[in-house]
Amino acid sequence: MSSQTTPAQEPLLRGVDVTKRYRAGRSLGDRLGRRPERALTALDGVSVDVYPSEVLAVVGESGSGKSTLAKVLVGSEIATSGSVVFEGKALSPKRHSVDARRIQMVFQDPYSSLNPRLTIGSVLTELLRYHQIVPRNEVKAEASRLLALVGLDDDALTAYPSQFSGGQRQRLAIARALAVRPDVLIADEPVSALDVSVQATILDLVSDLRDKLGLSVLFIAHNLAVVQHLSQRVAVMYLGRIVEIGTAPELFANPSHPYTRALIASIPRMREGSVNSAFEVEGEPPSPYAIPVGCRFHPRCPLATDECRVTDPQLAPVAPEGAGSTHLSACLRVDALPAVQNATRTIPVERSSR
Template sequence: MTVTALPTPVLRVSDVTKSYHLRTPLATRLARGADDHSSLRALDGVDLHLRKGEILALVGESGSGKSTLAKILVGSATPSSGSVEYHGEPMPARRDRNDSRRIQMVFQDPYSSLNPRISVGSMLRELLVLHKVVPRSEVRAESIRLLNLVGLEEDALDAFPSQFSGGQRQRLAIARALAVRPDILIADEPVSALDVSVQATILDLFARLRRELGLSILFVAHNLAVVQHLSDRVAVMYLGRIVEVADTAELFANPRHPYTRALIDSIPRMTAGSVNEEFVLEGEPPSPFDVPRGCRFNPRCPYATDECRTIDPALAEFSAGHETACLRADDLDPFQAAPEHAAPEHATPDARSTTL
């Protein structure tokens, strides 16, 4: 049998954790004793890789740790432990200008990420000169090329961010990220602040940029519907961990983690035949100050057993390219209604049927 080696991913994070320590007075901490919740673990052993030229979606509820991971990948936050590799080499804790240039971020709010007092032409010129992307004589032509790449015209050079619509501003933010010729884009909810009608045009732009420039893209979203037709693979995050990762089609057809099933079922359906019409996610996400013992999803999981309340499942291969962190991955039938779930004692009546 011939074994073909898989290409080295462009980015890989291994067992990454990130803790935040909140500043509470020593006296308060001593008084609280074992109940002290002055530190939280935003990421708790994250393993993930991004392949060359792919769009990988990172999806999960608010507070699951998506932005924290995105910040670690672009170097604006440092992990508490674990490693980040770029093309198989460890990424230094302190990145130089060249390291930073290769991985660029696109933020959710295009307006606050652009300086309102600087014209588009000046913004691009500053970057192109600082990073010596092209000779000074070619800066204007390069700026126009960047604008055209994101669907804007030359006359945008003299305008200021406030003169553009939300979608156009996000195009500008993308042009700015591309100015330094990165090979990886980390897009943190880049369409969440946009009107639904504009979202599709920006998603199309990401798809085209990947195709034309061969970019590798990590696309963060809290809604699976946004990435269903864009991403090659999906990683599902819950309370600081990746709990399922698979090719997009496989994930939608054969989810193996109950949380993924709930995310899929929360998508407003255009057609009949959802994975499970009955599966509504119960309860609020637990706080990262107080991660449940055993499987972190167990207080909300209709399939939880006693074992789930003691064993913390690791992300494990279910089938080729499909990994999940569920002890009952083999038992779950994605096309059957979920069993009745007794809400955990701490869930409030209002929280019993929270949809995502």
């Protein structure tokens, strides 16, 4: 599938205007001072579409709301407002088990999600039997097929999670998620805890699975470099909002939000040979208890003006792509960004068999 064709299709999974607030509770001082309960805004009106057979990467600093978005989409957190739509149908917060099965999640730490006392064969066969994915006499063959799909051989069936390396455990976690034949895989930082060389092999696996199974993947990462080769589209999150979204070629050739430029500038291998070397942003994101008025990025933005301190920018098409463009940025001053002289260069990836 070409990245350009993606937005012409109907989305498979949609988050529509999703807001998620967490109540902080009141301290004794708050109660004595009769101060109202405080709420933390983890997601603030986020709309996102995941199309069939695409890898959509979601990147952003710690605390930007990536995991909360994943949890709301998979149904393990209930949105404060907004909705989740799958194949055109709004999902109820308490999902029917069939709906739940079709959106699966894998996590950064595969070990914590694999029962250390069960062999991999037991984990897979129990799941296959419980969900009646194949007839009972085909369960063993299906478990072998799942392992082959993630690049592991049958020996894994009789082994325990502790007998595998980090990369292999992530393959097992992916096999377990695939056992129930989902349409969407949500992967929350699945490579962040792995060595760089092993990361590349898992990224290759995700890419293969998209090709072979037509799987849609929402792939969460801290680091833009990780997703450059993997994703058809990239969404950049900042403080509970998507601030830029576009196809990977659009976004890397013409990063159109100061925060995206800063993310790229913070990666030495990407900075080399890129105009973004000049674009640095300092400081920490503001507290999610007190999101700045106007553009939420203004306290850290080198381009901020008085207008940015009062106007909250919404996602809008980036010129010169125009009204039909799929490349959107939530910045009032896209025109003031320095012109990109060199598109962000391709980063070599290391390979390992682990």
